[in-house]
Amino acid sequence: MIETSFDRGTARLTLNNPGRKNAITQEMASSMRAFCARVHADDAIGAVIVDAEGGYFCSGADTRDLAASSSDPASPEAVERTSAVYDAFVGVGSLPVPTISLVAGGAVGAGLNLALATDLMLVTPDAILDSGFLARGIHPGGGHLALLGRAVGHRQAVALGVLGVPLSGTEAVRRGLAWAAVEHGDLLDTATRLVEKAAADPALARRVKNSAALELGPPAVPWSAAVEIERGVQMWSLGRKGHDGWARKPSEHGVRGGGS
Template structure:
């Protein structure tokens, strides 16, 4: 396996961060691998959903301090800015990926690892999962989209508290805060994520992609802009092959193309 392993489970792509000795911390090689693999997933029509996970009982410990290094007197101040901007390019590919993305979080999701989890549309956590905006401990500010995604997940005041304190949040508090959507039984988080991903195998991918694209920008767009995007999206979807077949099935009283499984009581 590489530091970022791409595998398949039917129509689901699985990205596994694989640096177990460093709790899957992001190094330069893993960042390059994200940049290489995300466009492949984006352009593969056979991939209907994506699961993000980590090896050896952890999700991702954030940036690898050993590869970030400590600033020296002869280090140009703009080097750090260039490094972060380079990460944003592949990270935006993840955030904007027009396919359902599910984070299966076991163990630590710290720093940039927290941001990678928040980039997903669904976050499933094991009871051992812990989340931390750890940056203040080393005098850093949140990166990899953390200052954008965290307030949208938990609200502005709570995001400030988590960033200022750099405290650890356990799985059940993460659920209460809105970081995670589900806490699953011990040892089942990857299987639960794959089961959730499989529900999208027959989903209207074009329509869901538009929904994700518009909703990702809803907090910084005015109401009129969203209304216009809704109108354009509906006009496109109305002419899609999926909608026409789904409508025919409805009128003929046939089973729908896509139906979310009924949750067990």
């Protein structure tokens, strides 16, 4: 119920449980963790795309698991079930390469957490992004409010997570929650173009992603600290490029400007 592919520097994770709107089952959560472990271990991977089959991104954790946990939520079994789903999208959010989620149809609850765990979100204009927890009569979980706050700030996080206001894909872009709204058939091509440079140079992409995590946080660091974080890694990239590398035209390595 999880499909994966690895091609020319890009790893793709596809949820494939369309009969339940790609709700995350325990089996799927386990497969997602295994996928993340492979990305960490494979230095040839420079980018990750997360999408789903069936025209709907993810309706959250499987309600059958939620129902089972509700009978005794403090039991070790219930904690283990819930933690497995948390660990799946936390794993995606901790990947060492840039990540993009492709949200068609909708993302609700833990499904929205998964989308928010990626670095960038592409949506269809009519997609519905919905916290969903309040509608089900339960408290948000998996760091949902922190993910929302990191993406759109305190006030908008309250609107989505505390008041349960849903957003369309178009509105999500306007409010800064998603990068762009494109038609369903264009999602994958758009994402592939966005990750092209990272996929072509995984070693550099991993170092830039690590610097971004250190500098942007949360918590973010001051500019003076960011200068020092970037200093050594830029020196590494200069040494890798070498003196003769500058003789090539910018079009040969996808660079249009200078550096520093």
